[in-house]
Amino acid sequence: MSDLKQQKCVPCHGNDPALTLIEIEQLKPQIPGWSIVEKQGQLQLEKIYKFSDFQQAITFTNAVGNIAEDEGHHPALLTEWGKVTVSWWTHAINGLHENDFIMAAKTDEIYAKR
Numbered sequence: 729m730s731d732l733k734q735q736k737c738v739p740c741h742g743n744d745p746a747l748t749l750i751e752i753e754q755l756k757p758q759i760p761g762w763s764i765v766e767k768q769g770q771l772q773l774e775k776i777y778k779f780s781d782f783q784q785a786i787t788f789t790n791a792v793g794n795i796a797e798d799e800g801h802h803p804a805l806l807t808e809w810g811k812v813t814v815s816w817w818t819h820a821i822n823g824l825h826e827n828d829f830i831m832a833a834k835t836d837e838i839y840a841k842r
């Protein structure tokens with residue numbers, strides 16, 4: 729399988745099935761440090777990134793927002809002093825799609841290159 733962070737999100741209109749638990753377990757090793765959490769009955773990818781002040785956290789938040797707009801796939805972002813909590817899931821299917829793993833990998837790349 730090619731590197732997730734090099735992939736583009738595919739349009740998801742709610743017809744695709746959510747990933748199965750087996751598919752999720754197969755993809756998870758490619759996004760180390762991300763947790764699978766269940767919120768309001770939906771599986772989501774979640775990761776907390778650490779920073780040394782608020783400015784760095786908000787700069788990272790904006791960079792993640794920019795790739796979300798580029799890819800047409802949007803996260804939940806909680807920006808606090810010194811940390812940003814990023815959550816990816818696919819609203820259209822109330823669950824996880826490969827797009828979420830692609831975006832998680834791209835989020836890690838932004839953090840690594842900041």
Ligand SMILES: C[C@H](O)[C@H](O)[C@H]1CNC2=NC(N)=NC(=O)C2=N1
Nearest residue numbers: 800801802803817818819820821
């Ligand atoms: C029309 C538009 O592409 C859709 O509403 C997109 C926008 N961004 C999205 N982001 C996420 N995370 N899930 C979606 O289902 C979704 N749908």
